[in-house]
Amino acid sequence: MLSIKNLHTSIDGKEILRGINLEIKEGEVHAIMGPNGSGKSTLAAVLAGRSEHEVTEGEVIYNGKNLLDLEAEDRAREGVFLAFQYPIEIPGVSNVNFLKTAINEIRAYKGLEPMKAKDFLMMLKEKQNLVELDVKLANRSVNEGFSGGEKKRNEIFQMAMLDPKLSILDETDSGLDIDALRIVANGVNKLKSKEKATIIITHYQRLLDYIIPDFVHILHKGKIVKSGAKELALELEEKGYDFIKEEVEA
Amino acid sequence: METAIKTSTIKDKLISEFETSKLFLFGDTELRDKAMESFYEQGIPNRKHEEYKYTRVDLMLKEEFNFSTNKNSKDELIEPLKFLKDAYVVIIENGIFIEGLSNLQNLPEGLTICSLVDAVTSNSPVFEKHYAQYADVKSDPFIALNTAMTKDGVFIHVAKNAIIEKPIHIIHVSTAFENTIIHPRNLIVVDENAQAKIIESYETVDSTAKIFSNALTEIVVDKHAIVDHYKIQDENELGYLMNTTQIIQQKQSVFSTHTFTLSGSLVRNNLTLVLDDEHIESHLNGLYLTTENQVVDNHTVVDHRKPNCNSNELYKGIIDGKSTATFNGKIFVRKDAQKTNAFQSNKNILLSEAGTINTKPQLEIYADDVKCSHGSTTGKLDADRIFYLRARGLSTESAKKLLMHAFASEVVNTIKIEALREYIEEKISNTF
Numbered sequence: 001m002l003s004i005k006n007l008h009t010s011i012d013g014k015e016i017l018r019g020i021n022l023e024i025k026e027g028e029v030h031a032i033m034g035p036n037g038s039g040k041s042t043l044a045a046v047l048a049g050r051s052e053h054e055v056t057e058g059e060v061i062y063n064g065k066n067l068l069d070l071e072a073e074d075r076a077r078e079g080v081f082l083a084f085q086y087p088i089e090i091p092g093v094s095n096v097n098f099l100k101t102a103i104n105e106i107r108a109y110k111g112l113e114p115m116k117a118k119d120f121l122m123m124l125k126e127k128q129n130l131v132e133l134d135v136k137l138a139n140r141s142v143n144e145g146f147s148g149g150e151k152k153r154n155e156i157f158q159m160a161m162l163d164p165k166l167s168i169l170d171e172t173d174s175g176l177d178i179d180a181l182r183i184v185a186n187g188v189n190k191l192k193s194k195e196k197a198t199i200i201i202t203h204y205q206r207l208l209d210y211i212i213p214d215f216v217h218i219l220h221k222g223k224i225v226k227s228g229a230k231e232l233a234l235e236l237e238e239k240g241y242d243f244i245k246e247e248v249e250a
Numbered sequence: 251m252e253t254a255i256k257t258s259t260i261k262d263k264l265i266s267e268f269e270t271s272k273l274f275l276f277g278d279t280e281l282r283d284k285a286m287e288s289f290y291e292q293g294i295p296n297r298k299h300e301e302y303k304y305t306r307v308d309l310m311l312k313e314e315f316n317f318s319t320n321k322n323s324k325d326e327l328i329e330p331l332k333f334l335k336d337a338y339v340v341i342i343e344n345g346i347f348i349e350g351l352s353n354l355q356n357l358p359e360g361l362t363i364c365s366l367v368d369a370v371t372s373n374s375p376v377f378e379k380h381y382a383q384y385a386d387v388k389s390d391p392f393i394a395l396n397t398a399m400t401k402d403g404v405f406i407h408v409a410k411n412a413i414i415e416k417p418i419h420i421i422h423v424s425t426a427f428e429n430t431i432i433h434p435r436n437l438i439v440v441d442e443n444a445q446a447k448i449i450e451s452y453e454t455v456d457s458t459a460k461i462f463s464n465a466l467t468e469i470v471v472d473k474h475a476i477v478d479h480y481k482i483q484d485e486n487e488l489g490y491l492m493n494t495t496q497i498i499q500q501k502q503s504v505f506s507t508h509t510f511t512l513s514g515s516l517v518r519n520n521l522t523l524v525l526d527d528e529h530i531e532s533h534l535n536g537l538y539l540t541t542e543n544q545v546v547d548n549h550t551v552v553d554h555r556k557p558n559c560n561s562n563e564l565y566k567g568i569i570d571g572k573s574t575a576t577f578n579g580k581i582f583v584r585k586d587a588q589k590t591n592a593f594q595s596n597k598n599i600l601l602s603e604a605g606t607i608n609t610k611p612q613l614e615i616y617a618d619d620v621k622c623s624h625g626s627t628t629g630k631l632d633a634d635r636i637f638y639l640r641a642r643g644l645s646t647e648s649a650k651k652l653l654m655h656a657f658a659s660e661v662v663n664t665i666k667i668e669a670l671r672e673y674i675e676e677k678i679s680n681t682f
Contacts, residue, residue, distance in 0.1 A: 048641050049640070049641070050637060071640070071646075072637060072640040072641055073640040073641075073643055073644060073645050073646070075641075076640070076641055076642055076643035077643050081641075082641055084638065084641075087638070088632075088634050088635050088637075088638040090635050090638070090639070090653070090656065091656060091660075092655070092656025092657060092659045092660060093652055093653070093655075093656040097652075098639070098642070098652070099642075101644055101648060101652060102639075102642040102643045102644055103643075105643050105644055105645060105648065106643040109643070141656075158642060162642065162643065
């Protein structure tokens, strides 16, 4: 589904990603872990299409298409979803109106008619239950006045509504208490399927107790320095990131 | 070298037009003479006038203008301007009240609507008491000019305790085939404990020339009265609108005004609220959407004269093209006006490099126990927000549209008349 080859990027002339290689297949969950500044969020931003990041080398193939050639909105329409680390507040735009617009633009891209109001409302209710999102929040302006946990839950709610093929969760666990973490993880697990893939970017291992990854990759200074099964995350948690630094730099 | 022969200026022309026509105009000639004298002293403001430095009316008035108020348009062109289906409608074409086109059948008890000319002819005591008592000819040359030269307009009186449920829609329509200056004038008096909703819209139809409309409305809001007031400014690209609105509020009254400037070549609003007693509530909302070479200038004055009053002002603008928008909001809190709450906010989005926004809050506070604040922001559409929306599948264009709508909605949502809110929302959608 996703094939990242030798990806190098820079921002304002500063090199961040220094040759990422990653293969993701349908049905897989990949966790990407790493210390602050290792390039985790940059990878997420580049995949989602943030234009400040310049790709200096390498390629990303997504379902046979050159992902880097697509505009951010076309990536979303092709099924790539980024759950933001810091969801943006948009005063005056209601969650519901925003999602309706998004869904219908995605449908138009695929040559489909706009969704019927009734069907949309039914889906809205169903997905709200999935992430246990308060109905009131769904009708409010996008993320405005939401608590940190509510914002993260709203990201997963949007993910549920848009039904992406490739979901990238950028530190979705940060700032979540254990109850909220369980709800979010539960939502993500229910949305998983054989046709879909998930990338979980996280600093801590805890989320991975709830969303079990097939692979764990450790990012350090813009490169994947170690990959393994889910046990790698536990080892990392136990020994700390310094062990990676020592291992790599030794 | 200076040329010896100078063509007559617009000022000279206005004065000579006044001399030849004044005997045919309604009402008190003495009042008109004094007003003209005041105009003569003040003249057409130019760039040296602090209050007009961003709005060069003198340049607009450099061309030839005449003073005809003849009816030009066909009736069927006027009909579509009546966008509120359930309203009392007043048509004022080129500054003249046209009874035949207005919809004023079955007015409810307590509501009087007639032309200024008829109000004078019938010796209406309410009219005589209030006419030209509030907009001070010495304070502004266009008030002076309107007071001297107005030919007609509408007089609306809502009697004590009357509640007028349906909105009253005053449609000012400009129609001209030659450059024209007109001076429409309205007087609205809402008596004690009465309530009314008033909409003034400014439109152009069937017009091929420049029209400089120097329109003036005085509104009296008596004690315990509640008045909801709207201005929809939507003239064409040849329209120049100089729009003065002077409001006086009495004890415990509530007045809300909303100014939507959607088009027009030049629009200058001089909006003045005088809070002349205690426990008054005032709301001033404004939205301006400017593009191309438009000039839109909102000057507002909120004059807190007595204690325990609240005023709240919110003006927002979206500026595109080479247009210029100006906001100047003055708040006076007089020495007696303790326990005043006065808030003001002006927010702008600048869409283009060539657009200009001038924003100037001016607070003059002479009382010591008050809560006042003002804030002003100007920015671009937020790039992070656009990206967030795009990351969910919205095109850049629809992301921008959604954000502009959201920005405008804070003002649009203050419209209490649903049909009007829908009309404005549609207008805004067509603009973006």
